[in-house]
Amino acid sequence: AQTVTQSQPEMSVQEAETVTLSCTYDTSESNYYLFWYKQPPSRQMILVIRQEAYKQQNATENRFSVNFQKAAKSFSLKISDSQLGDTAMYFCAFMKQRSNYQLIWGAGTKLIIKP
Amino acid sequence: DSGVTQTPKHLITATGQRVTLRCSPRSGDLSVYWYQQSLDQGLQFLIQYYNGEERAKGNILERFSAQQFPDLHSELNLSSLELGDSALYFCASSVAGTGLMNTEAFFGQGTRLTVV
Numbered sequence: 001a002q003t004v005t006q007s008q009p010e011m012s013v014q015e016a017e018t019v020t021l022s023c024t025y026d027t028s029e030s031n032y033y034l035f036w037y038k039q040p041p042s043r044q045m046i047l048v049i050r051q052e053a054y055k056q057q058n059a060t061e062n063r064f065s066v067n068f069q070k071a072a073k074s075f076s077l078k079i080s081d082s083q084l085g086d087t088a089m090y091f092c093a094f095m096k097q098r099s100n101y102q103l104i105w106g107a108g109t110k111l112i113i114k115p
Numbered sequence: 116d117s118g119v120t121q122t123p124k125h126l127i128t129a130t131g132q133r134v135t136l137r138c139s140p141r142s143g144d145l146s147v148y149w150y151q152q153s154l155d156q157g158l159q160f161l162i163q164y165y166n167g168e169e170r171a172k173g174n175i176l177e178r179f180s181a182q183q184f185p186d187l188h189s190e191l192n193l194s195s196l197e198l199g200d201s202a203l204y205f206c207a208s209s210v211a212g213t214g215l216m217n218t219e220a221f222f223g224q225g226t227r228l229t230v231v
Contacts, residue, residue: 044117045205045222085152091158101148101220102171105158 002027004094006106013082014114015048020067021077021109024093029053034068034075039108040088044064048090051075074084118142121206121223129231133194136226140187140208146170147189148209148220153202164189165185195231203227 003026013019025034036048051059051068058066063083067076079086092106118141128134140147149161151174160173164183175181178196183189193200208222 024182043203043225043227045207045225047219050219091133093158100146100163100165100171100211101207102160102173103158104160107157 002029002094002096002104004092004104004106006090006092006109008085008109010110010112015084017081017082018078019082019111021073021079021090022091022109023077023106024099025073025075025092025094027073027094027096029096030035033095033097034046034066035093035095035103036064036066036075036077037091037093038088039091040085045091049077052115082113084113084115087111117221117223119206119208119221119223121204121208121226123226124224125227125229127229127231128196130196130198132196132230133192134196134228136191136204136206136228137191138189138191138206138223140189140206141221142207144210145187146209146211146219146220147183147187148207149191150191150205150207151202152205152225153199155186155199156202161191193228198230201228201230 032053035050038046049061060108063080089108093103120139124139145166148163152158161175163171181191202226205225207220207222211218
């Protein structure tokens, strides 16, 4: 069975700083997808970034980037130039290839951006 | 706005009761997914429907059932409710039914169920 672990229950940084959220996972699958979702106080689950395991290049979306280490089964999220609107719960999620969003989720990291 | 609509937004009910949660997917999306977010269990995949047919089952209790109608909206039925069923229930939709195929799942804002 697959598991996803987020070891940081809560993090807090000053606005404009860079912050890295950690995620590790365990799987015997060779093809899979990894996601970071953001859940602000509005409760809406919003996709931040995703990574296909077969791609060696780390995914990037504007201020958000990942450090994907397949051998180490690590998938960290880096947020650069953090903004107050980045305050939210962040969830790391795993999906086997062709498993149709049967996502396996981490416990989440609460990120607080301070002015 | 993700385009996925869930109703009601909040629901308070008593133990032993039955409730129905509704999800309208984005226009054109054939797959609907249900997830439960609770304090005890975190986020869990419950079930997926694709074009009216059940496609995959996750950690869904026997007291829970779902269906997807011809107009593609979906309902999650929760019966014999217990205090532990209190949670945020999310629905998501995507175009594809099999494989990622560069599609994204879009989430609704969830239904907050409180069982008292």
